[in-house]
Amino acid sequence: MLDIQKIRADFPILTQKVNGKQLVYFDNGATSQKPKVVIDAITKYYEEINANIHRGVHTLSQLATDAYEVSRGKIQNHINAKFPYEVIFTSGTTHSINAIANGFASILKVGDEVLVSALEHHSNIVPWQMLCEKTGAKLVVIPMNDEGELIISEFDKLLSDKTKVVTVNHISNALGTLNPIKYIIDKAHEVGAAVLIDGAQAVPHLKPDVQELDCDFYVFSGHKICGPTGVGILYGKEEWLRKLPPYQGGGEMIATVSFEKTTYADLPHKFEAGTPNIAGGIVLGTAIDYLNEIGFENIQAYEHELLEYGTKRLLEIEGLKIFGTAKEKTSVISFNIEGIHPYDIGTIIDKLGIAVRTGHHCAQPIMDFYQIPGTIRASFAFYNTKEEIDTFVEAVKKAKMMLS
Numbered sequence: 001m002l003d004i005q006k007i008r009a010d011f012p013i014l015t016q017k018v019n020g021k022q023l024v025y026f027d028n029g030a031t032s033q034k035p036k037v038v039i040d041a042i043t044k045y046y047e048e049i050n051a052n053i054h055r056g057v058h059t060l061s062q063l064a065t066d067a068y069e070v071s072r073g074k075i076q077n078h079i080n081a082k083f084p085y086e087v088i089f090t091s092g093t094t095h096s097i098n099a100i101a102n103g104f105a106s107i108l109k110v111g112d113e114v115l116v117s118a119l120e121h122h123s124n125i126v127p128w129q130m131l132c133e134k135t136g137a138k139l140v141v142i143p144m145n146d147e148g149e150l151i152i153s154e155f156d157k158l159l160s161d162k163t164k165v166v167t168v169n170h171i172s173n174a175l176g177t178l179n180p181i182k183y184i185i186d187k188a189h190e191v192g193a194a195v196l197i198d199g200a201q202a203v204p205h206l207k208p209d210v211q212e213l214d215c216d217f218y219v220f221s222g223h224k225i226c227g228p229t230g231v232g233i234l235y236g237k238e239e240w241l242r243k244l245p246p247y248q249g250g251g252e253m254i255a256t257v258s259f260e261k262t263t264y265a266d267l268p269h270k271f272e273a274g275t276p277n278i279a280g281g282i283v284l285g286t287a288i289d290y291l292n293e294i295g296f297e298n299i300q301a302y303e304h305e306l307l308e309y310g311t312k313r314l315l316e317i318e319g320l321k322i323f324g325t326a327k328e329k330t331s332v333i334s335f336n337i338e339g340i341h342p343y344d345i346g347t348i349i350d351k352l353g354i355a356v357r358t359g360h361h362c363a364q365p366i367m368d369f370y371q372i373p374g375t376i377r378a379s380f381a382f383y384n385t386k387e388e389i390d391t392f393v394e395a396v397k398k399a400k401m402m403l404s
């Protein structure tokens with residue numbers, strides 16, 4: 001099993017005091033903390049091999065290019081993509097989804113449908129809405145139930161030959177629900193629709209296998225898996241990446257340019273216009289190595305313990321209601337206390353050194369479904385402990401006393 005104290009020692013920030021109290025960081029759903037190996041790798045890149053990639057013949061440029069491509073290979077292996085050029089570096093999940101939604105503008109027609117789930121992050125709603133406005137296609141919502149699960153019988157009914165794209169998250173950031181994506185992908189393929197999986201909340205907890213899933217696109221951000229901000233991944237099946245037009249024009253993505261006609265570079269460069277976040281791309285590989293050393297099975301088993309313990313402890317508090325009670329869920333607990341605004345609790349426990357998210361979690365439609373302004377969300381990572389949960393529960397009790 002995991003040696004949590006040893007793991008915690010890898011994360012310099014965890015020893016910080018915040019407002020004079022020992023930091024308890026339960027906002028991992030928003031971004032993860034970074035281990036020393038990742039922080040050091042960023043410095044090492046800038047101190048030793050910083051140069052622009054894919055351009056120079058000089059030694060540093062080649063070293064930087066090699067390191068960048070090695071990292072692409074690590075990510076390919078990690079998600080089991082068939083080819084390295086199916087792995088595109090982007091600035092994050094939001095960028096990845098926009099690139100795909102934008103590409104579909106050349107394919108969709110009036111009357112076509114895009115199916116999006118009720119559990120999505122705004123990043124996986126708004127780009128599709130923009131696409132529908134542009135093309136005259138219709139955005140159709142797969143509904144959810146009170147437990148925070150998608151209603152799959154309704155999804156089955158919504159599918160038709162009009163469905164061109166189905167887009168769902170692997171795990172909901174607001175509620176922690178693990179969606180039955182394999183079923184969704186297979187069913188969508190029966191009607192010929194392409195499927196995008198927003199894996200932003202899944203990759204911190206599990207290792208996706210894109211070939212086994214058979215999804216057409218799988219996207220995620222580096223910063224939620226112990227990597228830096230400003231780098232993310234867009235996995236796409238080769239045939240789709242060839243079919244879709246590039247998202248941005250510029251350097252790096254071209255084969256030849258003249259004022260009459262420009263031809264695009266081959267994959268993956270077609271989707272990688274401009275100088276990327278080179279350090280970020282390289283170090284994302286370091287972060288993935290770090291997580292694989294700990295092992296995703298260990299991470300999952302431990303986080304499940306934290307989820308069960310946290311759920312049990314929080315439910316001791318009278319008037320506390322948990323939103324998102326799906327049978328399959330990860331270590332996210334979204335809750336409210338009757339009669340108290342989530343923001344007020346968040347503010348008080350921050351004074352006690354505890355970092356949680358309060359608000360709508362970029363998923364307003366879910367809050368509308370429950371008819372609440374927002375929730376308090378505690379999201380646990382493998383470096384959190386049961387002792388921290390105890391501190392957190394005591395702080396919530398104290399806040400409740402002060403506010404009621």
Ligand SMILES: *Cc1c(COP(=O)(O)O)cnc(C)c1O
Nearest residue numbers: 092093094121123173200201221
């Ligand atoms: C965080 C998150 C996003 C957006 O990621 P960015 O890194 O902000 O681009 C999208 N979807 C889900 C499910 C998320 O958790």
